[in-house]
Amino acid sequence: MQQTNLIISDADFVRLMAIQPPPDLRAELERAIVVPSDSMQEGVVTMGSRVRYAEVETGNSREVQIVFPEEADPSQGKVSVFAPVGAALIGLTIGQEIDWDFPGGGSRRLTVVEVIQPAAT
Secondary structure (H helix, E strand, C coil): CCCCCCCEEHHHHCCCCCCHCHHHHHHHHHCCECCCCCHHHECCCCCCCCCEEECCCCCCEEEEEEECCHHCEEEHCCEEECCCHHHHHCCCEEEEEEECCCCCCCCEEEEEEEEEEECCC
């Protein structure tokens, strides 16, 4: 992953660190800007967010929801934050780009196009 300014809520940070994230994601979280949950900007990819992203090279877009590993269900578009694309998107803001190492080799540049925050519970 490349160096970008990641933003994560304190609640997401604590919960993610408690479930022992993979080393690459842990490194990203450790350098993230941690802010109080009630101060999160709307355009930031957080846990539970629906994210529409596009591949820069092809223009193809996809919408996924970033979830904790136990909630992952690819058939419903629910991608684990532990999955490579989930780890790549968490903490980014609308308009940010990141190089994502595609499973099986190769790299793709992704751009965050839209972020829909989860409904408050």
